[in-house]
Amino acid sequence: MKATSPPTIRPVKVGVLGCGAHAHIHGRVVSDAPGAVLAACADIDAAKAADWAARWHCGASFGSLSDMLTATDLDAVILATWPVGHAAEIAACLNRGVKYILCEKALCLSGEEASSILEQSRSAGAVVLEAVMYRYHPAIGRLEELLASGSLGRIDSIRAVFSNFEPDSPTPGKTKDWRLKAECGGGVSHDWMSYCVNAANYLAGGVPTRVFASGTRGSESGVVTSLFAQIEYSNGVTASLESSRNGSFSQLLSVCTEGGRLNLPVAWGIFGDVTLSVERRKPEWDYIVTERFPITHRNPFALQFAHFLEVAAGQGTPRIPLIESVVNAYTIDAILSSARAHEAVAQILPENISAERISAQPMRKEHP
Numbered sequence: 001m002k003a004t005s006p007p008t009i010r011p012v013k014v015g016v017l018g019c020g021a022h023a024h025i026h027g028r029v030v031s032d033a034p035g036a037v038l039a040a041c042a043d044i045d046a047a048k049a050a051d052w053a054a055r056w057h058c059g060a061s062f063g064s065l066s067d068m069l070t071a072t073d074l075d076a077v078i079l080a081t082w083p084v085g086h087a088a089e090i091a092a093c094l095n096r097g098v099k100y101i102l103c104e105k106a107l108c109l110s111g112e113e114a115s116s117i118l119e120q121s122r123s124a125g126a127v128v129l130e131a132v133m134y135r136y137h138p139a140i141g142r143l144e145e146l147l148a149s150g151s152l153g154r155i156d157s158i159r160a161v162f163s164n165f166e167p168d169s170p171t172p173g174k175t176k177d178w179r180l181k182a183e184c185g186g187g188v189s190h191d192w193m194s195y196c197v198n199a200a201n202y203l204a205g206g207v208p209t210r211v212f213a214s215g216t217r218g219s220e221s222g223v224v225t226s227l228f229a230q231i232e233y234s235n236g237v238t239a240s241l242e243s244s245r246n247g248s249f250s251q252l253l254s255v256c257t258e259g260g261r262l263n264l265p266v267a268w269g270i271f272g273d274v275t276l277s278v279e280r281r282k283p284e285w286d287y288i289v290t291e292r293f294p295i296t297h298r299n300p301f302a303l304q305f306a307h308f309l310e311v312a313a314g315q316g317t318p319r320i321p322l323i324e325s326v327v328n329a330y331t332i333d334a335i336l337s338s339a340r341a342h343e344a345v346a347q348i349l350p351e352n353i354s355a356e357r358i359s360a361q362p363m364r365k366e367h368p
Helices: 021-032 046-055 065-071 083-095 111-124 138-148 192-204 300-312 322-341 351-360
Strands: 012-017 036-042 076-079 100-104 127-131 155-163 208-217 224-233 238-244 253-257 261-264 274-281 288-295
Touching: 012 021, 012 065, 021 036, 021 046, 021 076, 021 300, 036 046, 036 065, 065 083, 076 083, 083 100, 083 111, 100 300, 111 127, 111 322, 127 300, 127 322, 138 253, 138 261, 138 274, 138 288, 155 192, 192 224, 192 238, 192 322, 208 322, 224 322, 322 351
Parallel strands: 012 036, 012 076, 076 100, 100 127, 155 238
Antiparallel strands: 155 253, 208 224, 224 238, 253 261, 261 274, 274 288
């Protein structure tokens, strides 16, 4: 009897929009991934797109998203562009029949835009996944395991920080960073702070119900250069978030529970081995026991893309469901509104979004 050959699985044809520095990370990851092929790239600077295509052996390069979508039949698109354009770019991809979109954070610039993206993706039968790479790092996986084990008890509070001192004016002789350009969606709100909001909303296990925030704007750039926010959740958990271009470096994620405090000193941009620790109090007043969990580094961008390919192959569901990104977008809206008004914001989520988020993820128990 003649042997039957296994079915051939066609590689996922990937297009990349935006060929700046960050896109090179995606270029390497896609090039190294089995089951994917870099079919096309596009940038408003056509020469930059051509150079990027040559470097990563990409099939074709274009000077616009429209040209790329018209000329190529893509299965998936990675958006490595400024946040200000994401909503329109996602809509263009969906209208052209692209079924899988990996969009760099922040997903967009408002909760209203995020809700529209959710509706459009559902109508198109497509998957839009916000690219928040830290969620795929094994350090976060270990933290999740410790919390899920129940040995530490209920979560009481969360602290998330993403700060680094960076002058408001560009370095002489260097191109002005998009993060200092309001017209690109710059500022900490939809960049560094988005990591803090993502972590707090994910780990809290409840929906955000009240926010109080303060912040500053750069005197030269006009973008938001610092935000400090307190978030209250439906189950009694509280989160304290800090993101500033005016203060020293920190990428801390700390979760305080009934039975201990988990600390990850560098949570967002992990580029080497890291140690997760759990601090517990001994019965004696002046002694702290620290348990350490060394985590061997793995490339979170590669892990994120591998997950994206699994979803595209129908072998899994998005680790970060789009409704979660929608909630995060509304939360950032509330933080900005509170900082502008210098008062608490109590109505964060539309009722339908709140209800869907509660049904999509089991909520953690409320505090007694």
